[in-house]
Amino acid sequence: MTSRAVRISAAYVAVWLGLSVLAFLVVLSSSTRQATFLSHEATIAPSLSLRHPGQVTVHTGPVLPDVRIPSGAPIAVEVTLGKTTTSSMEELVDRYAYLASAADGEREKLAGVLRSMILDAALRAAVLGALPLLVWRLLGPHRRRQLIWERIPTVRGVAAVLVGLALALAAWQPWVGTAEPAAARWIPLPEYLDGVAVPKEFDNISIRGDVSGNEARRLIESMISSYSTSKKFYDDAAERADGLILHQPADGDTVVLVVTDRHDNIGMDAVARAIGEKGGATSVFDLGDDTSTGSSWEEFSLDSVTAAFKDWPRWQIPGNHDHGSFVGRTMKDDGWKVLDGSVVEGPGGSTLLGVADPRSSGLGDWRDQKGLTVSEIGEKLADAACDSDADGHRVTTLLVHDANAGRASLERGCVDLVLAGHVHLFVGPDAVTGSNGKTGWSFTTGTTGGAAYAFALGSKPRREAGVSLVTYHDGVPIGVQAVRLETNGAYVTDPWVPLTLTTPSS
Numbered sequence: 001m002t003s004r005a006v007r008i009s010a011a012y013v014a015v016w017l018g019l020s021v022l023a024f025l026v027v028l029s030s031s032t033r034q035a036t037f038l039s040h041e042a043t044i045a046p047s048l049s050l051r052h053p054g055q056v057t058v059h060t061g062p063v064l065p066d067v068r069i070p071s072g073a074p075i076a077v078e079v080t081l082g083k084t085t086t087s088s089m090e091e092l093v094d095r096y097a098y099l100a101s102a103a104d105g106e107r108e109k110l111a112g113v114l115r116s117m118i119l120d121a122a123l124r125a126a127v128l129g130a131l132p133l134l135v136w137r138l139l140g141p142h143r144r145r146q147l148i149w150e151r152i153p154t155v156r157g158v159a160a161v162l163v164g165l166a167l168a169l170a171a172w173q174p175w176v177g178t179a180e181p182a183a184a185r186w187i188p189l190p191e192y193l194d195g196v197a198v199p200k201e202f203d204n205i206s207i208r209g210d211v212s213g214n215e216a217r218r219l220i221e222s223m224i225s226s227y228s229t230s231k232k233f234y235d236d237a238a239e240r241a242d243g244l245i246l247h248q249p250a251d252g253d254t255v256v257l258v259v260t261d262r263h264d265n266i267g268m269d270a271v272a273r274a275i276g277e278k279g280g281a282t283s284v285f286d287l288g289d290d291t292s293t294g295s296s297w298e299e300f301s302l303d304s305v306t307a308a309f310k311d312w313p314r315w316q317i318p319g320n321h322d323h324g325s326f327v328g329r330t331m332k333d334d335g336w337k338v339l340d341g342s343v344v345e346g347p348g349g350s351t352l353l354g355v356a357d358p359r360s361s362g363l364g365d366w367r368d369q370k371g372l373t374v375s376e377i378g379e380k381l382a383d384a385a386c387d388s389d390a391d392g393h394r395v396t397t398l399l400v401h402d403a404n405a406g407r408a409s410l411e412r413g414c415v416d417l418v419l420a421g422h423v424h425l426f427v428g429p430d431a432v433t434g435s436n437g438k439t440g441w442s443f444t445t446g447t448t449g450g451a452a453y454a455f456a457l458g459s460k461p462r463r464e465a466g467v468s469l470v471t472y473h474d475g476v477p478i479g480v481q482a483v484r485l486e487t488n489g490a491y492v493t494d495p496w497v498p499l500t501l502t503t504p505s506s
Contacts, residue, residue, distance in 0.1 A: 012133060020129030027128070028075075028121040035113050036299040038099055038106060041082040044113050052076050056110070063089060065207040065216055068186060077114065085297045093219045097226035098457050102234065102266040105304030189220075196221055199228055230459040234267040237485055241274035247481050247496035249280040249471060254348025258445050258468040259305070260287035260401070260421030261319065263456035265449030265465075266304035268485075272448055272467045273308045275483050279469040283347035284309045286336070287421040287445065288319025288357060288401040292454040294327050301457075302327065306334040313347055315339060319401040319422065320359035321454055328356060339399055341380070343388045346397060349475030353385055353415070354399030357422075374404050382408035389414045396476055403427065403444050413438035416501055417477040419470070420444045424451060426466060426482050429497055439502040443468065443480050450487070461487055476501065 025048060032045045038058070058067045059080045071077065086092040099106055186206040190198045207220075249255050257276035262268065276284065290305060291298040316336040318328045332338045339354030346352035358377045372380075378400075385395045386409075398415045400406045406418030413434020418441070427444035434440060445468040450461020466484040470477055482494040 016129050016133055018129075019132060020125045023128040024121055024125035027124050028118065031117050031121055033113055033117055035109070036296050037079060037109060037113075038081060039095060039297045039300050040084040041296075043080045043082065044110070044117075045078045045080075046114065046117060047076040047078050049076050063216070064093075064219060068206045068208070070204045073114070077110070079110075085295060089219065090222065093223045094226045095457060097223040098230050098267060098459070099300055100223075101227050101231040102270065102304060104270075104307040105266060105300055105302075108307040108310070109300075109303045193217070193221065193224070196224065197228075198224060199231070226459055230267055233460045233489060234271055237489060237491075238270045238274040240489075240491065241271060241278050244275065244278050244483065244491060244493055246275075246279040246469065246483070246493065247471065247479065250473075252473055253280075253478075254283070254350075254472045255279055255281040256347050256470045256472065257281040257284045258287065258419055258470060259284060259448040260445050261289040261424055261447035261451055262286075262301065262305065262449040263289055263292055263321065263447065263451035263454060264298055264301040265451065265456035265458065265461065266301055267457075267459075268448055268450065268461065268465055269304050269308035271465075271485065275467055276469070279481065279483075281312075281469060283313045284315075285399060285419060285470075286314065286316040286331075287399060287419060288317050289321045289421065289451075290316075290319070290331075291322055291327055292456075293321065294318070294323035296326055299326075299330060302330050302334065306331070306336070310335070313337075315346065315352060315354070315399065317354045317399050317401060318356040320357040322356070341384060343384065343393060343395060346475075348472040350396045350472050350477070351388070351393055351475065352397050352399060353381060353388070353395045355381060355405075357401040357405070374402050375408070378405040378408040381405060382412050382414060385409045385414035386412055396472070397470075403442055406442060410434060410440045410442060412436065413440065415440050417470070417499065418442045419468075421447070424463070426468075426484070426494075429480050429499060431500075433502075437502075439500070441477070441499050441501075443470075445482070446484065450485070460489075461485065463487065464492075471496075 028046050029048045032043050035042055035044055037044065052068065053076050054071055054073055056069045056071045056077045056079060058069070059078070060066055061081060084092070086095070186208050189202050189205045189207055192207055257272065259272050286305065290301050314336050316331045317339050322328070328338045337344065339352060341355040343351060343353050355377065358372045358374060381398065385398060388395055394416070395414065396416045398406045398409055398418045400418065400420050402422045403418060403420035406415070406420060409415045410418055410432040411434055413436035420442070421444060423444060424447040425444065426446045429441045429443040432440050432442060446464060446466040448465055448467055449456035450463050450465030452462040456462060464484050464486055466482060469481045469483070471479040477499050479496050479498045481496040484492040486492060
């Protein structure tokens with residue numbers, strides 16, 4: 001390639017980069033994305049405004065003042081909250097407090113949305129930046145000379161250029177931003193709540209609105225109180241998990257953490273992770289009921305458990321409260337392996353089988369059959385497990401939400417271990433000798449969310465919360481251990497129970 005060709009190519013690349021950057025700024029600043037955020041249907045919009053760079057502004061609606069939070073990002077973000085489900089404003093404010101006290105899920109969600117928007121804008125900008133160069137090349141030297149030197153210097157040419165620029169500005173509208181009320185003033189939260197102890201991490205948060213409103217102030221004070229109580233309980237519990245004396249895996253062992261029946265209690269996610277790490281766990285099973293109704297406003301619960309275990313291999317089945325396909329679909333999109341009735345490889349060389357509770361619904365042949373009971377699903381699972389065992393691929397672990405769905409598989413001697421939840425109590429491990437003489441075990445984990453009812457989000461568990469640790473060796477389960485967190489914050493650690501598997505010849 002000649003030096004002239006190199007210079008021309010470099011010029012094209014430089015122009016393309018410049019045009020792409022301009023297009024990126026235009027596209028990104030005019031982009032919006034719909035997402036579930038803070039349990040609301042929300043509109044998220046990046047902003048290149050220089051008035052508040054590096055800030056996330058949350059527009060809460062007519063009752064509570066808007067909030068501005070430092071993000072550390074180079075751009076500003078506008079979040080407008082829409083519809084949600086709540087029975088009262090007090091309940092909603094408490095929900096905000098608990099979400100703030102365990103904010104990793106919401107933080108990851110917003111960052112993920114912004115990354116997606118930036119990537120989309122960059123791809124579109126790269127194409128838009130190349131279009132003028134493509135037109136330039138297609139016109140050719142002769143036609144370009146005609147347009148530049150003969151048409152543009154004319155009155156009509158100048159008018160066409162000005163109209164084009166005006167249309168571009170009208171489409172971009174860089175002067176349009178979020179309207180600031182004439183009397184609005186951003187006030188640091190500690191100043192607004194003068195006389196109230198505000199957590200140090202809230203020092204850089206500002207609010208806007210009718211600062212003289214007693215009702216708004218009362219709600220915000222309530223939120224601060226709920227936040228502080230929740231943050232202290234769950235942070236202390238997670239920190240104290242490091243002092244637990246748990247069974248430790250030997251060489252060649254694999255430990256899996258089991259969570260179930262979280263019922264939206266995101267505060268327990270960091271606690272469960274801390275217990276898992278202390279017990280040597282490197283993977284996680286989620287046995288369902290992550291929500292109370294399976295509704296999209298509860299996506300914060302799915303975001304939280306995903307953020308807590310994002311760097312672990314993870315498997316999940318929806319529970320009976322995870323109604324519809326939303327939970328399973330979202331978990332799958334978030335990187336969970338959602339079991340659908342097929343035998344799959346599990347952690348540590350194990351073999352897994354599982355399916356959603358039939359009282360929920362979603363994808364998969366069995367769940368498409370309406371009206372199936374837990375026992376009928378259990379027979380279907382047993383057929384699949386026994387067929388796999390006959391083919392030389394024994395199912396070492398069956399994941400079900402309700403232990404009754406695993407009874408047939410155990411009675412027929414086709415699985416080594418059934419893991420379940422649902423009843424919010426620890427049950428087992430209980431040995432079952434199948435009709436073929438093979439022994440399997442059933443073990444039910446209590447509610448990780450400490451749920452007394454379908455909705456467990458709160459400043460502490462409403463009842464004993466718990467997780468389990470399952471130890472595998474060469475793909476076979478060899479022991480289980482339960483860890484409980486009481487409502488007073490005390491831990492109760494059950495002994496590690498070995499699982500002895502026998503066959504007719506043994």
